[in-house]
Amino acid sequence: MFGLDKKDTRMLLVVAVLTLCAPFILNPFPTDSAMAQFNAGYPDLMQRFVIFGIFAIGFNILFGLTGYLSFGHAAFLGVGSYSAVWMFKLLSMNVVPAILLAVVISGLFALLIGFVSLRRSGIYFSILTLAFAQMSFNLAYSVLTPITNGETGLQLTLDDPRVLGVSATADGSIPVTSLFGLEMRSTFEMVVGPWAFQFNAGYYLCALVLLAVFYLSIRIFRSPFGMMLRAVKSNQQRMNYTGLNTKPYTLAAFVISGMYAGLAGGLMASMDPLAGAERMQWTASGEVVLMTILGGAGTLIGPVLGAGFIKYFENIFSKINDTVLHNWFAFMPDGLEDFVVFIVHPFIGKGWHLTLGIMFMLVVVFLPGGLVEGGQRIAKWVKGRKNKDDSTSATKNPAE
Amino acid sequence: MGILEVKNVGKRFGGLQALGDVNLSVKENTVHAIIGPNGAGKSTLLNCLVGKLIPDTGSVMFDGQSVLGRKPYEINQMGISRVFQTPEIFGDLTVLENMLIPCFAKRDGAFSLNAITSVPSETDVLEKAEKMLVEMNMADKRHMHSASLSRGDKRRLEIGMCLSQEPRLLLLDEPTAGMARADTNNTIDLLKEIKEQRDITIAIIEHDMHVVFSLADRITVLAQGTPLVEDDPQNIRGNPKVREAYLGESA
Numbered sequence: 001m002f003g004l005d006k007k008d009t010r011m012l013l014v015v016a017v018l019t020l021c022a023p024f025i026l027n028p029f030p031t032d033s034a035m036a037q038f039n040a041g042y043p044d045l046m047q048r049f050v051i052f053g054i055f056a057i058g059f060n061i062l063f064g065l066t067g068y069l070s071f072g073h074a075a076f077l078g079v080g081s082y083s084a085v086w087m088f089k090l091l092s093m094n095v096v097p098a099i100l101l102a103v104v105i106s107g108l109f110a111l112l113i114g115f116v117s118l119r120r121s122g123i124y125f126s127i128l129t130l131a132f133a134q135m136s137f138n139l140a141y142s143v144l145t146p147i148t149n150g151e152t153g154l155q156l157t158l159d160d161p162r163v164l165g166v167s168a169t170a171d172g173s174i175p176v177t178s179l180f181g182l183e184m185r186s187t188f189e190m191v192v193g194p195w196a197f198q199f200n201a202g203y204y205l206c207a208l209v210l211l212a213v214f215y216l217s218i219r220i221f222r223s224p225f226g227m228m229l230r231a232v233k234s235n236q237q238r239m240n241y242t243g244l245n246t247k248p249y250t251l252a253a254f255v256i257s258g259m260y261a262g263l264a265g266g267l268m269a270s271m272d273p274l275a276g277a278e279r280m281q282w283t284a285s286g287e288v289v290l291m292t293i294l295g296g297a298g299t300l301i302g303p304v305l306g307a308g309f310i311k312y313f314e315n316i317f318s319k320i321n322d323t324v325l326h327n328w329f330a331f332m333p334d335g336l337e338d339f340v341v342f343i344v345h346p347f348i349g350k351g352w353h354l355t356l357g358i359m360f361m362l363v364v365v366f367l368p369g370g371l372v373e374g375g376q377r378i379a380k381w382v383k384g385r386k387n388k389d390d391s392t393s394a395t396k397n398p399a400e
Numbered sequence: 401m402g403i404l405e406v407k408n409v410g411k412r413f414g415g416l417q418a419l420g421d422v423n424l425s426v427k428e429n430t431v432h433a434i435i436g437p438n439g440a441g442k443s444t445l446l447n448c449l450v451g452k453l454i455p456d457t458g459s460v461m462f463d464g465q466s467v468l469g470r471k472p473y474e475i476n477q478m479g480i481s482r483v484f485q486t487p488e489i490f491g492d493l494t495v496l497e498n499m500l501i502p503c504f505a506k507r508d509g510a511f512s513l514n515a516i517t518s519v520p521s522e523t524d525v526l527e528k529a530e531k532m533l534v535e536m537n538m539a540d541k542r543h544m545h546s547a548s549l550s551r552g553d554k555r556r557l558e559i560g561m562c563l564s565q566e567p568r569l570l571l572l573d574e575p576t577a578g579m580a581r582a583d584t585n586n587t588i589d590l591l592k593e594i595k596e597q598r599d600i601t602i603a604i605i606e607h608d609m610h611v612v613f614s615l616a617d618r619i620t621v622l623a624q625g626t627p628l629v630e631d632d633p634q635n636i637r638g639n640p641k642v643r644e645a646y647l648g649e650s651a
């Protein structure tokens with residue numbers, strides 16, 4: 001289907017079902033139960049899942065296929081956000097032109113940075129991209145203040161022109177982002193017994209965009225172009241002596257992944273129309289590297305998993321505080337309870353980065369292929385057990 | 401006029417004159433061997449032909465066009481393919497994918513943003529690659545990870561990849577170096593077959609005299625960066641200058 005083989009079609013369908021049913025899947029616990037804090041089915045959190053998923057899918061096209069490790073991709077995300085907010089200020093509150101401009105501008109920006117950075121490879125390439133991103137970050141805070149509004153961040157105001165829309169609504173407030181009239185913030189709440197599920201227009205827009213760009217990334221992976229990108233990673237020398245110019249291949253991959261990042265930035269601004277320089281900081285660039293590696297670089301689904309994993313734990317772990325811990329461990333004798341809380345304390349709340357660091361180390365050491373490799377190993381193990389059972393009972397089927 | 405004309409080529413590395421004044425003419429559809437003791441400048445000469453090095457002086461003409469100043473991929477697209485001393489293949493890719501890449505390079509040129517079609521739908525290229533795998537006797541290994549091939553198979557694959565580009569000139573740098581006798585003989589047979597069945601010119605650098613005398617139509621002996629003699633194989637064997645410079649020390 002859609003020009004994909006069976007396996008890829010199945011994967012696309014699974015991702016489609018998971019994203020479209022996310023409001024249910026991520027809210028398994030009744031609203032009033034003690035476990036409700038593990039729910040993640042809130043519009044803003046779900047939006048973040050898919051937006052960072054898009055960012056990581058794009059990053060994987062560069063890093064997973066060509067092996068070029070960019071440490072500056074957050075710059076494109078930031079540029080995308082700024083472009084989108086400017087579109088809201090100048091043109092209208094419709095998200096379509098804003099997202100389109102975000103993709104175009106970040107693509108052009110990626111062309112420029114890629115053209116220079118790709119003159120080097122390996123660690124020098126990484127450092128160049130990092131330098132460019134930090135430069136953009138600092139410029140956004142200083143010289144470029146007229147465009148970025150410096151430390152305050154770029155926001156909508158009541159006297160923005162919005163030539164195709166209105167500067168202010170009838171009741172004198174700033175208009176909200178919409179898709180041809182459908183407000184991004186509009187949320188339908190479905191109450192089923194003790195559960196409450198939230199269906200948010202903005203989330204569904206992001207989810208559909210994710211599905212579209214995930215499909216596109218599958219096509220790229222399976223195309224001759226994708227094969228060439230893997231060849232770049234494998235042996236550039238052989239490529240050059242096979243009549244292939246590696247430069248435009250790597251540059252194309254860089255620009256495509258920059259456009260994905262810009263798209264993510266544009267969506268972010270469409271959900272919440274403001275943009276700040278901190279989106280370009282190196283920690284944000286590092287985060288997408290973590291997501292991709294944690295999920296499984298070079299695999300199709302890995303980056304999406306990694307993004308979801310990190311964003312989920314970031315939100316859940318950082319919400320847990322000592323009071324919550326004391327509640328959990330209340331069944332223990334007092335002294336022991338305090339001791340356990342003391343031990344767990346560094347890993348939660350603001351200390352959640354410690355948890356992330358440990359998880360990342362464990363994955364890199366024991367599962368170099370990321371979560372995807374973990375999944376494959378489990379599948380193999382289950383299959384192996386099943387085969388064993390079969391062989392003991394009756395004639396054994398030859399392996400596929 | 402040969403298909404490859406090297407005139408007065410010199411190359412200096414710091415204080416070392418690696419190539420003095422090399423003149424070489426390779427005739428179309430022949431196998432031309434370049435031999436010489438270690439450090440004679442054979443690899444340097446070859447690197448000057450494929451764009452890896454730029455000679456300080458002289459000219460290199462391929463089929464009437466200068467190759468100097470062109471990038472390796474441009475020279476390759478002109479019709480010169482190169483086999484490396486240690487096989488250079490795409491180790492992370494399967495054998496079939498390795499073969500597909502030069503086929504795409506031949507059809508689509510140095511760069512093509514062919515990002516929407518899928519590889520399995522490119523039937524013409526697939527057929528060509530499969531055919532070459534059959535010719536190389538590797539069809540049963542098509543889904544193997546190429547890094548796990550034996551040294552001899554890697555060499556076969558690399559030669560097959562070069563041939564699928566339909567080059568007019570094939571350059572080989574010590575293709576049997578470090579190979580076991582059986583693999584060496586296989587490679588000789590393969591090269592003989594290629595020579596008989598294709599319109600192709602081969603220039604080969606080789607240490608193994610058995611290989612050289614089984615294949616070459618013409619031999620150039622290089623010593624200290626300058627050609628000592630150029631002659632037919634039977635005359636090279638008896639040439640006292642050659643014995644002194646080269647065969648003498650290996651005999």
Ligand SMILES: Nc1ncnc2c1ncn2[C@@H]1O[C@H](COP(=O)(O)OP(=O)(O)OP(=O)(O)O)[C@@H](O)[C@H]1O
Nearest residue numbers: 413414416418436437438439440441442443444445
């Ligand atoms: N990039 C380089 N920089 C400096 N010196 C070099 C370089 N490449 C080769 N040389 C020197 O040039 C001389 C010729 O080297 P070359 O590799 O061409 O010899 P060769 O005939 O291929 O030898 P072998 O049979 O050992 O492969 C050697 O003395 C070598 O050390």
Ligand SMILES: [Mg+2]
Nearest residue numbers: 442443444573
């Ligand atoms: Mg050499």
